[in-house]
Amino acid sequence: MGNAYYTQEDVHMRLHNSICKYKGEPVFIFVNLRDPVNTIYLSTLQGAKEVMRNLKIMTTDPDFVHRSLELGYVNYGQGGYRPGNAYYYARIPQRRQIQGISANNVTVLDAHGPSFGEIMGSTYVRNMLTNSYPTYADAIKQVEEGDVKGVAFHRHACVRRVDGHNISLFFKERGVALWNPKHRIFMIHPGNRDGSYLSAFFHKLGVPV
Numbered sequence: 173m174g175n176a177y178y179t180q181e182d183v184h185m186r187l188h189n190s191i192c193k194y195k196g197e198p199v200f201i202f203v204n205l206r207d208p209v210n211t212i213y214l215s216t217l218q219g220a221k222e223v224m225r226n227l228k229i230m231t232t233d234p235d236f237v238h239r240s241l242e243l244g245y246v247n248y249g250q251g252g253y254r255p256g257n258a259y260y261y262a263r264i265p266q267r268r269q270i271q272g273i274s275a276n277n278v279t280v281l282d283a284h285g286p287s288f289g290e291i292m293g294s295t296y297v298r299n300m301l302t303n304s305y306p307t308y309a310d311a312i313k314q315v316e317e318g319d320v321k322g323v324a325f326h327r328h329a330c331v332r333r334v335d336g337h338n339i340s341l342f343f344k345e346r347g348v349a350l351w352n353p354k355h356r357i358f359m360i361h362p363g364n365r366d367g368s369y370l371s372a373f374f375h376k377l378g379v380p381v
Contacts, residue, residue: 174232180209183231186238187212190272191292191301193237198301199224200293201272212236219295238271243278244327244344246300248286249320256320258330259285260345261300281345303327308378315339316353326377341379343370349381356380 177183180203188203199214210231216224229236243263249256260281268277275289291297299305306314308331311323315331316339322332330342331351339351341358348370349358357380360367374381 174230174234174236175238176232177210180205180207180211183210183212185269186271187231190270190274191217191241191297192272193241193301194224194227194229194233195235196302197222197224198241198298202226217293217295217298217301219298241273241301242303242327243273244300245305245324245330246285246291246296247305247324248291248296256314256323257285258322258324258332258342260330260342261285261288262345300327312339312351329374329377329379341374341381343373349374 177186184203184205187201190201191198192201193199194214197220198217200217202213202215204211204213212229212231214224214227214229216222231238243261245258245260247256247258261278262281263273264277264279270277273288275287275292278288280287305325305327306323308325311325311331314320314323315333322330324330328344332340332342334340334347340347341349341351348364348366349360352359358374360370360381364370371381
């Protein structure tokens with residue numbers, strides 16, 4: 173699924189300092205303007221099982237993918253110096269020249285979340301891009317026990333403690349249901365026009381709604 177460019181300047185503009193995929197693994201791209209056209213260098217993000225550092229390939233390599241990287245929730249800070257939380261990341265809705273994902277075309281939809289540029293080389297981002305999430309059961313347990321503030325269990329779903337007591341279920345960046353600890357079920361907010369869709373979506377993930 174590789175792609176050929178007309179000039180190395182074009183390669184630099186579209187791919188330099190961005191994340192793409194190579195053989196299914198998220199990789200950080202470096203482009204040297206002095207190299208022959210379509211030459212790039214790949215380095216894996218933190219957490220990769222097989223580490224690559226400045227692996228030289230051509231953009232025409234069929235294993236190189238520069239489009240269709242899905243974004244969503246990043247589980248950030250678990251086990252770190254601050255309480256863990258889940259933050260939702262999305263592409264900036266305007267046309268840009270960069271084809272990979274980068275600090276210039278991705279934003280966090282939460283005022284308290286780290287910018288994408290701060291974390292783009294981290295294990296947290298790699299987990300999102302490889303769809304590596306805990307189960308719903310693990311997520312709700314962690315939040316109930318107070319180990320973390322929020323945990324995503326799907327690219328578009330997380331559970332989060334929204335104040336000192338209540339736990340909400342989130343779909344993408346919006347809270348859609350409230351946790352009933354007595355009956356151990358999430359109650360979808362009354363009047364939600366997407367209620368039927370959300371119920372079906374969460375049931376598939378093993379979420380009691």
